[in-house]
Amino acid sequence: MEQTVEQKLKALYELQSLHTKIDKIRQIRGELPMEVSDLEDEVAGLETRIQKIKTELDETEDAIVNRKNMIKEAQTLIKKYDTQLKDVKNNREYDALTKEIEIQNLEIQVCEKKIREHGFEITSKTEIYEQANANLELRKGDLELKKKELETITSETGKEEDGLLKKAEKASTQIEDRLLNAYTRLRKNAVNGLAVVTIDRDSCSGCFNQIPPQRQLDIRQRKKVIVCEHCGRILVDELITQENAEN
Numbered sequence: 001m002e003q004t005v006e007q008k009l010k011a012l013y014e015l016q017s018l019h020t021k022i023d024k025i026r027q028i029r030g031e032l033p034m035e036v037s038d039l040e041d042e043v044a045g046l047e048t049r050i051q052k053i054k055t056e057l058d059e060t061e062d063a064i065v066n067r068k069n070m071i072k073e074a075q076t077l078i079k080k081y082d083t084q085l086k087d088v089k090n091n092r093e094y095d096a097l098t099k100e101i102e103i104q105n106l107e108i109q110v111c112e113k114k115i116r117e118h119g120f121e122i123t124s125k126t127e128i129y130e131q132a133n134a135n136l137e138l139r140k141g142d143l144e145l146k147k148k149e150l151e152t153i154t155s156e157t158g159k160e161e162d163g164l165l166k167k168a169e170k171a172s173t174q175i176e177d178r179l180l181n182a183y184t185r186l187r188k189n190a191v192n193g194l195a196v197v198t199i200d201r202d203s204c205s206g207c208f209n210q211i212p213p214q215r216q217l218d219i220r221q222r223k224k225v226i227v228c229e230h231c232g233r234i235l236v237d238e239l240i241t242q243e244n245a246e247n
Contacts, residue, residue, distance in 0.1 A: 003176075006222040011174045012183060013236050016196035018168040023193045025157045025164070032150045039143040046136040053129045057122060064118045067111040074104040074111070179225070186233060196234045198241060207231035 003011070081097045081104070088094045172180060186195035190206070197206035199216055209230040211219070219226050220237040227234055 003174075005224055008175065008179060008225065009222055009234075009236050010240060011171065012179065012196045012234060013240050015168060015171040015175065015183065016194065018164050018171060019187065019193060022161060022164050022168065025161045028157060029150065029153050032146060032153065036143065036146050036150055039139060039146060043136065043139050043143055046132055046139060050129065050132050050136060053125055053132065057125055057129065060118050060122050060125070064115050064122075067115050067118070071108050071111045074107045078104045183234070190231075190233070194233060196236060197228070198236055198238045200238065204228040204231060204233065204235060206233040211235070 078101050081101045085094065085097050088097065175183070183195045187193050192206075194206050197204055199205070199211060199219060202213075202216065203210050207228060207230050209228065211228070215226065215229075216237075218224070219235050220239070222237070225234060
């Protein structure tokens with residue numbers, strides 16, 4: 001059985017009323033879900049950064065160990081060449097061994113320079129690492145507080161919201177697709193989520209522009225779906241609020 005225009009308007013207003021209640025619950029939560037999400041991203045980013053710095057510190061420590069081993073090897077070779085110098089038989093052998101000793105001494109100097117550079121790098125990165133860890137603990141604390149705040153609000157309003165969502169879903173099935181699509185589009189484009197509004201003091205309660213007397217009369221007769229000439233919202237008369245409340 002096809003609905004009358006009056007039934008369609010009442011169904012639209014009922015759906016709007018349910019959605020408005022849902023919107024108010026979500027306003028109570030405000031931007032908490034976004035704040036929690038942002039903090040989670042920040043914590044994850046800090047953890048990734050800390051792990052990267054830790055890896056770099058480990059690699060630098062390994063590089064120092066390698067340089068120290070290279071120094072030991074060079075020192076061992078120098079001792080060996082020094083011993084061989086005592087048994088040289090000609091200038092060519094002497095020059096060759098002296099050259100090898102010089103090369104190993106240069107190797108030691110290079111390694112010592114690199115060890116100092118790595119030491120400065122470790123000092124600098126350790127400060128960054130410790131600061132990042134301190135920041136991580138702070139942000140984790142902030143995240144925990146925000147999560148608890150969100151959980152408290154959600155637990156207080158979650159059941160009510162779920163009930164309203166089920167009612168809204170059921171109410172949507174009572175509205176023909178064409179009107180439901182128009183309603184959804186209007187709600188999406190409206191800042192306050194109002195797609196269906198009443199007459200209030202001879203004006204549209206959505207945009208507050210005045211409605212001419214004849215148009216008000218047409219709205220109250222409920223013989224056709226009428227939209228505001230200024231904002232495009234669906235208009236219903238003020239009595240429909242009482243009738244829906246009684247039903």
